Amino acid sequence: METSEHIDYQRIEKAIEYLKTNFKQQPSLEEIASHVHLSPFHFQRIFKEWAGVSPKQFLQYLSIEYAKGLLKKQKGNLAHAAYETGLSGTSRLHDLFIKIEGMTPGEFKNGGQQLHINYSYAESPFGTLLVASTTKGICYMAFSNDSDHAFIELKQLFPNANYRQLTDQLQQNALQIFYTDWSSLSTVKLHLKGTDFQIKVWETLLSLPTGGLATYADIANEIRRPQANRAVGTAVGRNPVAFLIPCHRVIKSNGEPGQYHWGAARKSAMIGWEAAKSSIHMEEQ
Known part of the structure; x- marks a missing residue:
């Protein structure tokens, strides 16, 4: 039987796939939540419980520019x-x-x-x-x-x-x-x-x-x-x-x-x- 934690991660994973595909359009919280069939309030709560930050902040950490900055610092x-x-x-x-x-x-x-x-x-x-x-x-x-x-x-x-x-x-x-x-x-x-x-x-x-x-x-x-x-x-x-x-x-x-x-x-x-x-x-x- 799937646990609630596992189900939440599956939703987060689906949201991340959506963000990776559409990050250049900077999708709104409503658009991301709709993609995983949750209300914006519920999605924001689950996401923050899982990642500790908002979906918008998390999007920054997924961006190529962020990765390039880290690589440059420690190259x-x-x-x-x-x-x-x-x-x-x-x-x-x-x-x-x-x-x-x-x-x-x-x-x-x-x-x-x-x-x-x-x-x-x-x-x-x-x-x-x-x-x-x-x-x-x-x-x-x-x-x-x-x-x-x-x-x-x-x-x-x-x-x-x-x-x-x-x-x-x-x-x-x-x-x-x-x-x-x-x-x-x-x-x-x-x-x-x-x-x-x-x-x-x-x-x-x-x-x-x-x-x-x-x-x-x-x-x-x-x-x-x-x-x-x-x-x-x-x-x-x-x-x-x-x-x-x-x-x-x-x-x-x-x-x-x-x-x-x-x-x-x-x-x-x-x-x-x-x-x-x-x-x-x-x-x-």
């Missing part, structure tokens, strides 16, 4: 991007991701034959998540409106693993990333299946601060492979851990969000939501 210096963009408070979250372990060659080749994987489903501000963990850390996290399909995708990564539907502490720690108060967040460990190059790219993504953005070229420069933009793009696209490894913060050099494995509208929603949360945090400081 070529991802390691210090948090301080350059004034987001040092929220970037503390990423300091907690201190452990990324690649799977052994044996685990990589045999499809996880010796792995025991716990998995569970959870709600997030962006829809339902499937979260999976080994004894060493989170190995998979994906958005999906179809729980069966999400599990099939997980099994394709580790076809020979032993699975158990169980919520464990590793998963609970990881899901705290969606909270606005991260002071109690425990260290989040990741246990990933990937090549050395892919893991290097994913590790670099963790240096991107909440509310910050980078281009594929930025990531390539950061790992000292400036000619590897395309390979970086492929590695970003194969990220197996949604949101925790923030591949949604990688955009095109022209400021456009680009594609996303779990949906372009969801990517825009994440970027706008994080920008709104970061803006609120900065105002409170």
Whole structure:
């Protein structure tokens, strides 16, 4: 059964798709609300509860000019991007991701034959998540409106693993990333299946601060492979851990969000939501 939170996000996602298509016309609150079949008052209330800002303010965070401004501020210096963009408070979250372990060659080749994987489903501000963990850390996290399909995708990564539907502490720690108060967040460990190059790219993504953005070229420069933009793009696209490894913060050099494995509208929603949360945090400081 769908939760009210999930239904609200579906409406927000539809509204964001409308805003992305029509932002040059600066649609009114009434026009946006009508598109998602809600009254302006009800839509404004739901949207502000979800994003913390009005639809008009959120539209600013989705604009290409806003993205270009962020990229210009932090260009070529991802390691210090948090301080350059004034987001040092929220970037503390990423300091907690201190452990990324690649799977052994044996685990990589045999499809996880010796792995025991716990998995569970959870709600997030962006829809339902499937979260999976080994004894060493989170190995998979994906958005999906179809729980069966999400599990099939997980099994394709580790076809020979032993699975158990169980919520464990590793998963609970990881899901705290969606909270606005991260002071109690425990260290989040990741246990990933990937090549050395892919893991290097994913590790670099963790240096991107909440509310910050980078281009594929930025990531390539950061790992000292400036000619590897395309390979970086492929590695970003194969990220197996949604949101925790923030591949949604990688955009095109022209400021456009680009594609996303779990949906372009969801990517825009994440970027706008994080920008709104970061803006609120900065105002409170």
